[in-house]
Structures are given as structure tokens and as C-alpha cells.
Amino acid sequence: MRFAPNEDQATFLGVLDQMAEGHEAHWRTSPDWSRFDWSAAFDRMLEDNGFLDCAREETLGLVAAAALTHRVARLPVLAECAASSVLRPMVGAELPRPIAVVEGRDDAATRFLTVARSVILIEADGIRTAVLTPNAVAPVDSLFAYPMGRLTPGATDWRAADADPQRVRNAWRAALAAELGGVLKGGLDAVVAYVKDRHQFGRPLGSFQAIQHRLASAAAKIEAAYWLALKAAHSLDPADAMGALGFVQEAATRITNDLHQFMGAMGLTLEHPLHRWTYRARLLRSAMGGAGTHLQGVADTRWRAA
Amino acid sequence: MDFDWTDEDRAFRERVRDFLARELPADWAEMSRHGPGSKEQTAFSLEFCPKLAAAGLLVPHWPAEWGGSARPAWEHFILGEEMWAAGEPRGAQYMNVNWIGPTLMRFGTDEQKRRYIPPMAAGKAIWCQGFSEPNAGSDLGSLRTRADRDGDDYVINGQKIWTSYAGLAEHCFLLARTGQGNGKAGIAIFLVPMATPGIDVRSIPSLIGHGDIHETFFTDVRVPASARLGQxxxxxxxxxxxxxxxxxxxxxxxxxxxxxxxxxxxxxxxxLFDDPVVRMRAGSAAAACDAARILVHRTVDKRSRGEVLGAEASIARVAVADAETVVTDFALDFLPDAFSGPGDLAVQTHHERAIVTGIASGSIEIQLGIIAQRWLGLPREMR
Known part of the structure; x- marks a missing residue:
């Protein structure tokens, strides 16, 4: 067992950190006060620099893809990473990206569809893929902080993917766990910076024990979520994958509510990015069936598999 | 990054399990209810630990010079997992393995190492931990027990409380104040034989096992200067x-x-396990245990690479306390009859041990403060 990254993984994550500090990934308000900031420039940088192909590299693997997904999710800008880095290598297709993932019902409002060039459909009995045509997607207004769209009925030419559906589902759960963990970490970092800076009663908000303890509790959950997600990406074991996603989905609302509590009215504005992480977490909380499904799945896998 | 046990690790765990299956007596479940500090378990540990030592399973991670085999830190942890899950047949001696022995190896004089480490490695040493005082619990740095220099000796006066395993211990890892003022800088550590005149121990009846916690009084207890640990x-x-x-x-x-x-x-x-609510709660409890396990394993990994633990240990401890709470709640909600009458010994024993998790080794509030300040970089609370 080794938690430290190998040399290639360390270099990969180090360069990614540098890229995440670039202006393409920085927070800026949207001119139209949109709930999200889709950064085509940062998304393209990830692709052009080969980050999204890391899972195919033997010394990087799916663990690096999960760590990449977590890191990108921490940013205030939006790029499509989880499907491209974790799922694309598994579905056996050179799908053009960005890629949207539709879970179960192909008529559901789905994130990234309006910017995607291809789509992966995860159904109970199989995996299908399609390259999107110009009229295949209709945009959907949404509270969630993603570009949301819906597939136009009959406008998608699905092809069965040559991939083990269970393996793909487990990889997707691990990717979602990494992503939701990263989203929560992004929000936590923003609030920690705020409570260090904001003074009331003549002292920083972050020096009050009532605030410290709740942020520390959130930090412990977020740390656990990160490592559980990486382990799940490493093993692709169903109990690991459902446990990682169920754990972070169960923790998400309490954490985001606390983060908003400590940001006060500033967190209600669109002039601070906290809302972006919050409304990504709100969507990811229910991904693949939500915490209830996954935690029951942990129990069933562990104790009722026979 | 690699989260699999090696074949060697797995074989080691099987070896430990085989040893436990062979050496634990038929009435072990009943015996282990009394707690690691009880007379029964202490007496048993003095038979059991020498056998562990003979099998190379007491301190495999210690250097050969001190009775170990310089095995990886992971073996220490596999041992710890199997022993605690079995009701801790090492009794109080787990403290020697986990922290007293390693602390002496790192900071002790040659004389202290030669005197104290071999009996630990042989499984024949019972120590107690003299840290907390009536007015110095979470605020350990304000302790008042004094150790005043008198010629070649120190004379110790004061009172400790919650002293783990003091009733049957032969030695105490004792904190006392040698300097003036109330700061941490004036604190020193002494390795004190419990048979020294002037030490009085009173067992405190408790929820967490018989013989686990005590009041310990020190009245003109004279120890040589060589009993002091560290500079x-x-x-x-x-x-x-x-x-x-x-x-x-x-x-x-x-x-x-x-x-x-x-x-x-x-x-x-x-x-009753067909109920989806029960299954979801079981899954949630299992995930909480996995979260605690992976965070503790991260600290083991860090230690195995020779790095000193910081706030990661506190993060792990918070997750462990969460897991204990979730599992305890599961028992109370779905198997309440396990707690009355003959019930289920394992459930009862776990429940009694779990209640201490948020208090011992620094309360959860102390851990959260460490995480806030050392991990998140938040400013110290103003006083």
C-alpha cells in the first residue's frame, strides 16, 4: 500500500497544479450573471496537453485520472474532465469531446450536453455511445451550475460500446466521487480564505471555535472522500466505488450548507464563486441514484452477494 | 499510488489470525469484556505477550537491536487491527508497542533503552500513562505536578487523574513540571517505577472496563535524575x-x-435485513469504517516513509470517532436487545469501548482545533 504518488504521477499532478493557477482557470464573474463559467479555453488546455489521456499511461492510470478530476472540480471555472479522463478509455471509442454522460433515462436533463460533441449512455444492461449531431440537444434552464441540455428524441444514433457495463459503472462512480470531493474542497478552500480575511468583533471569523470546528469536520470528510475515490478508481471494486460515492454524497449537503453559513450574505451573491461549487454539488448528490442507492449497494455487495 | 495489500501483508495477517485462533482461550469473549487494564486481562497479557514475542509477532517493526525484525510499519498496523478486533489480548502492553517503546528508542538515553525496552520486547512490561491532572485535561500544558531537583534526584509531588492502567503498572510515563511558570517549556518527562515510595493509586470505577482509569497521587516521590527522558x-x-x-x-x-x-x-x-432502511444504514456504517480505515492507513504510510505525523493523525481520529458513533447508533436502533441480559458480548464490548473515542488521546474538540489551525491554516482562537 502506498499513498504517495509515483514519480510520473507526482510530475503530472505538479504540472496540473501550475496549469490550475493560470488565468484560464481563474474566477471571474460572468457577464450575464450565469450560474456557471464554462471555460472552453481551460477545457482545451487539458485536452491539448494530454492530461485527459492519463488513464492510458501505465504509470499514471485511472488513479491519476481520478486525482485529475478532483483537481479540476476544485476550480471556479468549468471544464469537462471526468467522462473524458475516466470513461473514454474504457468504452473503447475515440469519442470526440467534451463528453456528456446520460445515466439511465435518455430524456433526462443532463449536464454538459449543450457543449458536448459526444455522449455516453449508462444503462442497467449496457453502455452505448453516440456522436452528437447539431440538432440532437435542446438547452434546458436549470438551477444547477452546469450547462444543461436534453437529448432530442430520436435524434441520436446510439452504438453499443464494447465494454463491461459493471466496470464502467464502477469507474463512473469513482469519477463522480472524485469530482464531488473536489467540488466540496473548492468550496471549502474559498470559505477558509474568506473567514481568515473577514473580521467581526475585532477578530477574524476563522478564529472563532464554532466556525473552526465545523470547517475542520468538513475537512476530515473531504479528505476521506478524496482517498476513498482514489482507492475506488484503483480497484474498480463495486463496494469501493459505491462506498466512495455514497459517503461523499451523504456528506455533501451538510458541508455545503455549513460553507454558506460561514460566508453569510456574501455567499448568496453571484459576485463570489461559492454558488458554483454549491450548485455543482447539488446535482452530483443525486448522480447514479444518490447516497441511498449507493449505501444500500455497499450493504448488498458486502453481505448479500452470495 | 497503490491501495492493495501485498501478498506478504496478507500472509502476515493470516499468520496473526492463526496465532489468535490457537492461543485465545475458550472463555476469551467473557474475559475480554473487563477491558485491557483489568486484572484478568493484565494477567493473561503476561502469558500471551511472551508467546507473541517468541513467535516474532509482538514488535516485528522494531529494529533487531531492540528485539524486532525491522519489518515494515504495515505489519505493526495489521497486528494492531487484528488484536484490537479480537478484544486486545495484549492488555495494556499495546501502549508499549504503539508509542512508549518507539518514544524511548527515539529520545531515551542508552541506559534508559537498555533498562526498559528489552522487557517490552519480551512482553513482560506493564506501563501506565501519567498525563492528565484534575486541572489539566485538554489543556495538558497547564499541568501542575512538580518535579524539583534535589542534588542528584528529582522529588515529585502532585496528582494525576484518568491514569490508564496505573493499578497494575510497573512503570509510569509521567509528565511533571521542573521549570517555573505555567508554560509548556517547563514540562519534563520522567520514567518512574510505580513501586517507588510515595505513590498511591486509586482505581476509578468506569464505563470503559475495570482497571482502566485511576487517580494517582505523588507525595515526595524521589527518582534519580537519570529517570528524566529527553533534553x-x-x-x-x-x-x-x-x-x-x-x-x-x-x-x-x-x-x-x-x-x-x-x-x-x-x-x-x-x-430484518431485507428492510432497505436497515441496509442503507448498514452501508453508511460500513462506508464510515472504510473512511476511518483509509485515513489511518494514510498515517501509517506516512510513518513508513519516515515522516513525522502532523494534523493527518487528528483527521484520522475524527473519522474514527465518526465511525464508532455510526456503528453504535446502528446497534442501538436495530438491535437494542443486544444490550440487556446475555445479549451479544461483542456488541456490548464495542459499545463500552466506543464511548471513549472522542475523549481519549486528546478530545475530538482538540483534534478539530489542530485540523483547523495546522491543516486549514486558520488563526488561533484569541483568549
Whole structure:
């Protein structure tokens, strides 16, 4: 067992950190006060620099893809990473990206569809893929902080993917766990910076024990979520994958509510990015069936598999 | 990054399990209810630990010079998981393995090492931990027990409380104040034989086992200067080193996880595990145990690379306390009859041990403060 990254993984994550500090990934308000900031420039940088192909590299693997997904999710800008880095290598297709993932019902409002060039459909009995045509997607207004769209009925030419559906589902759960963990970490970092800076009663908000303890509790959950997600990406074991996603989905609302509590009215504005992480977490909380499904799945896998 | 056990690790765990299956007596479940500090378990540990030592399973991770085989830190932890899950047949001696021995190896004089480490490595040493005082619990740095220099000796006066395993211990890892003022800089560590005149121990009846916690009174207790551990001004960093090891030293999540498995078996037999609410709660408890396990394992990994533990140990401890709570709640909600009458010994034992998790080794509030300040970089609370 080794938690430290190998040399290639360390270099990969180090360069990614540098890229995440670039202006393409920085927070800026949207001119139209949109709930999200889709950064085509940062998304393209990830692709052009080969980050999204890391899972195919033997010394990087799916663990690096999960760590990449977590890191990108921490940013205030939006790029499509989880499907491209974790799922694309598994579905056996050179799908053009960005890629949207539709879970179960192909008529559901789905994130990234309006910017995607291809789509992966995860159904109970199989995996299908399609390259999107110009009229295949209709945009959907949404509270969630993603570009949301819906597939136009009959406008998608699905092809069965040559991939083990269970393996793909487990990889997707691990990717979602990494992503939701990263989203929560992004929000936590923003609030920690705020409570260090904001003074009331003549002292920083972050020096009050009532605030410290709740942020520390959130930090412990977020740390656990990160490592559980990486382990799940490493093993692709169903109990690991459902446990990682169920754990972070169960923790998400309490954490985001606390983060908003400590940001006060500033967190209600669109002039601070906290809302972006919050409304990504709100969507990811229910991904693949939500915490209830996954935690029951942990129990069933562990104790009722026979 | 690699999260698999090696074949060698797995074989080692099987070896430990085989040893336990062979050496634990038929009435062990009943005996282990009394707690690691009880007379029964202490007496048993003095038979059991020498056998462990003879099999190379007491301190395999210690250097050969001190009775070990310089095995990886992971073996120490596999041992800890299996022992705690089995009810801790090492009794109080787990403290020697986890932190007292390593602390002496790192900071002790040659004489101290030669005197104290071999009996630990042989499984024949019972130590107690003289840290907390009536007015110095979470605020350990304000302790008042004094050790005043008198010629070649120190004379110790004061009172300790919650002293783990003091009733049957031969030695105490004792904190006392040698300097003036109230600061941490004036604190020193002494290795004190409990047979020294002037020490009086009173057992405190408790929820967590018989013989676990005590009041210990020191009245003109005279020890030679050679009983002092570490250099002047070094004690607080030694204490932090010890506590970081202690916080993650007990594999509490392992017992919690196994008791959860027992409860699921029982609920399945009763036909109650088909209930989706029960299954979801069981899954949630299992995930909480996994979260605690992976965070503790991260600290083991860090230690195995020779790095000193910092706030990661506190993060792990918070997750362990969460897991204990979730598993305990599961028992109370779905198997309440396990707590009355003959019930289920394992569930009862776990429940009694779990209640201490948020208090011992620094309360959860102390851990959260460490995480806030050292991990998140928040400013210290103004006083």
C-alpha cells in the first residue's frame, strides 16, 4: 500500500497544479450573471496537453485520472474532465469531446450536453455511445451550475460500446466521487480564505471555535472522500466505488450548507464563486441514484452477494 | 499510488489470525469484556505477550537491536487491527508497542533503552500513562505536578487523574513540571517505577472496563535524575510525537467494522435485513469504517516513509470517532436487545469501548482545533 504518488504521477499532478493557477482557470464573474463559467479555453488546455489521456499511461492510470478530476472540480471555472479522463478509455471509442454522460433515462436533463460533441449512455444492461449531431440537444434552464441540455428524441444514433457495463459503472462512480470531493474542497478552500480575511468583533471569523470546528469536520470528510475515490478508481471494486460515492454524497449537503453559513450574505451573491461549487454539488448528490442507492449497494455487495 | 495489500501483508495477517485462533482461550469473549487494564486481562497479557514475542509477532517493526525484525510499519498496523478486533489480548502492553517503546528508542538515553525496552520486547512490561491532572485535561500544558531537583534526584509531588492502567503498572510515563511558570517549556518527562515510595493509586470505577482509569497521587516521590527522558525543553515535542502515534495507535474502526458484520448476520437471521432502511444504514456504517480505515492507513504510510505525523493523525481520529458513533447508533436502533441480559458480548464490548473515542488521546474538540489551525491554516482562537 502506498499513498504517495509515483514519480510520473507526482510530475503530472505538479504540472496540473501550475496549469490550475493560470488565468484560464481563474474566477471571474460572468457577464450575464450565469450560474456557471464554462471555460472552453481551460477545457482545451487539458485536452491539448494530454492530461485527459492519463488513464492510458501505465504509470499514471485511472488513479491519476481520478486525482485529475478532483483537481479540476476544485476550480471556479468549468471544464469537462471526468467522462473524458475516466470513461473514454474504457468504452473503447475515440469519442470526440467534451463528453456528456446520460445515466439511465435518455430524456433526462443532463449536464454538459449543450457543449458536448459526444455522449455516453449508462444503462442497467449496457453502455452505448453516440456522436452528437447539431440538432440532437435542446438547452434546458436549470438551477444547477452546469450547462444543461436534453437529448432530442430520436435524434441520436446510439452504438453499443464494447465494454463491461459493471466496470464502467464502477469507474463512473469513482469519477463522480472524485469530482464531488473536489467540488466540496473548492468550496471549502474559498470559505477558509474568506473567514481568515473577514473580521467581526475585532477578530477574524476563522478564529472563532464554532466556525473552526465545523470547517475542520468538513475537512476530515473531504479528505476521506478524496482517498476513498482514489482507492475506488484503483480497484474498480463495486463496494469501493459505491462506498466512495455514497459517503461523499451523504456528506455533501451538510458541508455545503455549513460553507454558506460561514460566508453569510456574501455567499448568496453571484459576485463570489461559492454558488458554483454549491450548485455543482447539488446535482452530483443525486448522480447514479444518490447516497441511498449507493449505501444500500455497499450493504448488498458486502453481505448479500452470495 | 497503490491501495492493495501485498501478498506478504496478507500472509502476515493470516499468520496473526492463526496465532489468535490457537492461543485465545475458550472463555476469551467473557474475559475480554473487563477491558485491557483489568486484572484478568493484565494477567493473561503476561502469558500471551511472551508467546507473541517468541513467535516474532509482538514488535516485528522494531529494529533487531531492540528485539524486532525491522519489518515494515504495515505489519505493526495489521497486528494492531487484528488484536484490537479480537478484544486486545495484549492488555495494556499495546501502549508499549504503539508509542512508549518507539518514544524511548527515539529520545531515551542508552541506559534508559537498555533498562526498559528489552522487557517490552519480551512482553513482560506493564506501563501506565501519567498525563492528565484534575486541572489539566485538554489543556495538558497547564499541568501542575512538580518535579524539583534535589542534588542528584528529582522529588515529585502532585496528582494525576484518568491514569490508564496505573493499578497494575510497573512503570509510569509521567509528565511533571521542573521549570517555573505555567508554560509548556517547563514540562519534563520522567520514567518512574510505580513501586517507588510515595505513590498511591486509586482505581476509578468506569464505563470503559475495570482497571482502566485511576487517580494517582505523588507525595515526595524521589527518582534519580537519570529517570528524566529527553533534553531540557524537548518534552513538549516528545509528547506531541507520542500523542500523534497514540491517536491512530488503536485500530478502533476494525472492531467497529467486525461488530457491524456480526449485527448484519444477526439481522439477516431474524429476517430484518431485507428492510432497505436497515441496509442503507448498514452501508453508511460500513462506508464510515472504510473512511476511518483509509485515513489511518494514510498515517501509517506516512510513518513508513519516515515522516513525522502532523494534523493527518487528528483527521484520522475524527473519522474514527465518526465511525464508532455510526456503528453504535446502528446497534442501538436495530438491535437494542443486544444490550440487556446475555445479549451479544461483542456488541456490548464495542459499545463500552466506543464511548471513549472522542475523549481519549486528546478530545475530538482538540483534534478539530489542530485540523483547523495546522491543516486549514486558520488563526488561533484569541483568549
Amino acid at each position: 531540557k525543553g524537548e518534552a513538549w515535542s516528545i509528547i506531541n510525537y507520542s500523542l500523534a502515534n497514540e491517536r491512530v495507535g488503536i485500530a478502533r474502526y476494525e472492531l467497529a467494522d467486525r461488530v457491524l458484520g456480526r449485527m448484519v448476520d444477526e439481522l439477516t437471521q431474524r429476517g
